[in-house]
Amino acid sequence: MSGGDAIPEFSKAKSGDAHEVSLTNLSAFASGPGIRSGAEVAAIIAVAVVIIGGIELALRLFNVPHYIMPGPSAIAYALYDEFPLIAPHLGYTLVELVSGFSIGAIIGLVMAAVITQFPFAEKIVAPYILILVTTPMLALVPLLILRFGFGYTPRIIAVALAAGPMVMINAATGFRRVDSAKIALARSYGASTLQIFWKIRAPMALPMILVGLMIGAIFGLLTAVGAEMVGGGFGLGNRLTTYSSMIQMPQFFAVVLILSTLGILIYVLFFLIGKKWASWEA
């Protein structure tokens, strides 16, 4: 132990320096800086009206047929009309997403917490994690279907495989943000390793963990829909292939609309959690 201490140079390693990525930063490209005024909100709505109306008008003006590009009004009507038929599929996709994501996120969080405690093990494991992160897990779906059939199982596994590594690398980045002065503070009161983890490391990692959860959830959604398109008779992805094969384009776009809404809801959910629990970093 003696001599193994780090040279104390805390003034140079400010805790703020390591925080280049945060949920609030990530939100910047989506929501812009700060809160919008009423006029800005009105402008955003006006732009939407102009775009949607413009598309509708142009499609009608040039007599574009529905099977090539349905107009916004046709999509809106399809969404309203078909929703009772689409709704169960939305449910199936949500089941796959929530269960696969939960499994993947829990495994990813635990692995990140364990691995960062042992820098040596981290070095060994790092290249394999990279493979997990960069491999599109969608590619494994045919194999999973072969092994587990056309039910929920292969899809849930694929979602977990897609979400887990994303959660893990981001959480690991968070856990690695050691602030020696804060750990020293805890140690000066005789804190145990476990106490240091729960009271210093975990809260410091929280913003990055939330980023990881958000990215993991969105990757999970992509993978769930993709897996549904590969095989099996249910889920929103399956609806996409079905509607497009039947050239029911308004219905097809209605499903796309539902999927993007789902993505936005995931983003907003984690953004709000971050605002509530990790705003100290802003």
Next chain:
Amino acid sequence: MNAGSAKTPKLGVQDATKIYHTASGDLLALDRCSLDVHANEIVSIVGPSGCGKTTLLWSMSGLHRLTSGTIRLDGKEITGPHSDIGIVFQEANLLPWRNLDANIHFPFEIKGEKPDRAWIAHLVNRVGLDGFGGKFPRELSGGMQQRAAIVRALALKPSVLLMDEPFGALDSFTREEMNRLVEEIWLDTKTTIVFITHSIEEAIFLSDRVVVLSSRPGRVAKEYRVPFPRPRSLEIMATKEVFDLTNTIKMDIVGERVRPKARERGTAEIVRIRP
């Protein structure tokens, strides 16, 4: 041995030697440094940067183990962090995800004790943070953050307070204010204080003794008594005696800085100069 006995220092540093093993070789930070701090005393440690001041303080806190030598608190050797020693770190070191109340309760939480609410309320009032308990560190100025850090350090009623360049990042007015606050707290509690600083004025204002460390490897080069009465008014601080003492110490430190960097000794090889 009891704390009050004339023979036993409150904090006794005997031949403290510390070698850091770094990637680029061993670094001798402290070399047989000896220093006694007596009960109810304020001792400041000054010296050229990189001379091992912080290393010495961290060893006193029990956070760092010495390579050789001993540090005794009331005659008992310190082998690890000790609840009778409070630390005020550089730049407040508050936990940004906790509000002030939660930051101040942190020591009790780690110890698994019930917070001493009356004592904390007294301290919070003393440093002028009444009504700020729900604020988060980022909402407060550097001076206020450091006030909260002082309350946290005193929360467990330590008999020794170690302060590691606590006001280095503050502007000079806030710094003077904080110095006055430390003096007030000391007059109130008579807590033994070891204070590390780059500012000679600050050291003289606060201390009973100013210890000058040599450039690395650190050992005690000079020691000065500061005989002025407390509370130390602006008038006292403007006297010729204070001015002369300031200059003497300044000359000492400059002398230490130009002195050949390292006294090679025995096995320790100095290959890296800390910036």
